[in-house]
Amino acid sequence: MLEKYFNYKEHKTDFKTEVIAGVTTFLTMAYIMFLNPLILSEGGFDFGGVFTATAIAAAIACFIAAFYAKTWPVGLAPGMGINAFVAYFVCGTLGYSPAEALGAVFVAGVLFLIISLTPIRAWLINSIPKSLKLGIGAGIGLFLAVIGFNLMGLQVPSGNATIFKLGDVSNPLLLCGAGAFISMIVMEKMKIKGNIIIGILVFSVIAWLSGWAEFRGAVSGIKPMTHLFVFDFGAAMSASMATIVFTLFFVDFFDTAGTLTSVANVAGKVDSKGNVQDIDKAMLSDSVSTVAGSMLGTTTVTTYIESGTGIKAGGRTGMTSLVIGILFLLCLFFGDLATSLPKEVDAAALIYISTLFVRNISDIEWDDIAEAGPAVLAMIAMPFTYSISNGIALAFISYALIRLFTGKFSSTSPAIWVIAILSLISFVVA
Incomplete structure (x- = not known):
């Protein structure tokens, strides 16, 4: 039945290969089961509720x-970056409740869904300069790094003009976190699958056995879904929340488009003209998943770049995705294990993931300062202002002004002007 539905022969694969590919991708992205509830709990969300929502939304x-989208062997789950934006900026800095934040995620998901069904999708993808996309991605990485440094204790307030200073490096939990980070890089270098989840579990076990952290158990009952259908549309539809909704939509839309394009290259889904086969189905699946995720009680669901590992292992059909989904459902019974992991060790995964975001800056057009300048501004504004939306806004405003004053107004996509004007308005009314 599955062989006929997914058409293994046409895609030159088989059941065993698809299962191995699914397991491979799952191992590389399973860290989200621990990081997503940890991060959102910092913004007032219930840890257990988010843990369950993460597993079910991903599945x-x-x-x-x-x-x-049965020709796409991809894994989807709540995305890194947006969860930190919601927890630390939307809920933490701006003071919105989890229900209000989830309302914004829902609205952004619906917007993504509508655009995925129209020609606007292709227009938007082609309108944003590559350097800006890369700079924004790197900025999200640095934003995650700052959060990781704080959680691990590597960075603490200095109490003077230097703002921050090095934390207590003699703290055994900090050292466990540092060890986990190093181990993740070493395992990646050695091409060991699941390096992130292995690093987290090994150094968590060291912390438990040493008595530095409390082990609360492994297998447990399913945690109640505290945030199921608990969202507030009032704030999401207000003018003050417009920038937040736009940021949620923007990051999800372009992150998905970029990820799918990268995955398509690995899977051989790009034709001779450079068109990606069935990308409309993949993006529609992503947008529907974001809407569903917000209803369940978690932030933006997106396609994971880690899907490439499963494709390299031979995955070529949706059977790979089916295996990943089943494995996420099995995670439902490990809620106590998630609450036992020391945040300092979890933080190591955040810092490691940040390096994956930042390394793409090598593709920025460094020889063209008009392209590189706004990209770098986005990259440094996000961690220093503690806001992804501020970084996006400053990048587009600066890019538009540079195009205007260098005589390239007519050759600039209208999308740039629209986003720049909306960004400027967001600063004025903030």
Whole structure:
């Protein structure tokens, strides 16, 4: 039945290969089960509720990809970066409640869904300069790094003009976190699958056995879904929340487009004209998953770049996604294990993931300062202002002004002017 549905022969694969590919991708992205509830709990969300929502949202998203976008062997789950933006900026700095934040995620998901069904999708993808996309991605990485440094204790307030200073490096939990970070890089270099989750678990075990952290158990009952259908549309539809909704939409839309393009190259889904086959189905699956995720009680669901590992292992159909989804459902019974992991060790994964975001800056057009300047501004504004939306806004405003004053107004996409004007308005009314 599965062989006929996914058409293994046409895609030159088989059941065993697809299962191995699914397990491979899952191992590389399973860290989200621990990091997502940890990060969102910092913004007032219930840890257990988010843990359950993460597993179910990821499973549903993977099943949608498996049976609708069935030629895409991808894994989907709540995305890194946006969860930190919601927890630390939307809820932490701006003071919105989790229900209000989830309302914004829902609205952004619906917006993504609508655009995924129209020609606007292709227009937007082609309108944003590559350097800006790369700079924004790197900025999100540095934003995650700052959060990771704080959680690990590497960075603490200095109490003077230097703002921050090095934390207590003699703290055994900090050292466990540092060891986990180094181990993740070493395992990646040695091409060991699941390096992030292995690093987290090994150094958590060291912390438990040494008595530095409390082990609360491994297998447990399913945690209640505290935030199920608990969202507030009032704030999401207000003018003050417009920038937040736009940021959620923007990051999800372009992160998904970029990830799918990268995955398509690895999977051989790009034709001779450079068009990506069935990208409309993949993006629609992603947008529907974000809407579903917000209803369940978690932030933006997106396609993971780690899907490339499963594709390299031979995955070519939605069967790979089906396997990933099943494995996420099995995670439902490990809620106590998630609460036992020391945040300092979890932080190591954040810092490691930040390096994956930042390394793409090598593709920025460094020889053209008009392209590189706004990209770098986005990259440094996000961690220093503690806001992804500020970084995006400053990047587009500066890019538009540079194009205007260098005589390139007519050759600049209208999308740039629209986003720049909206960004400027957001600063004025903030």
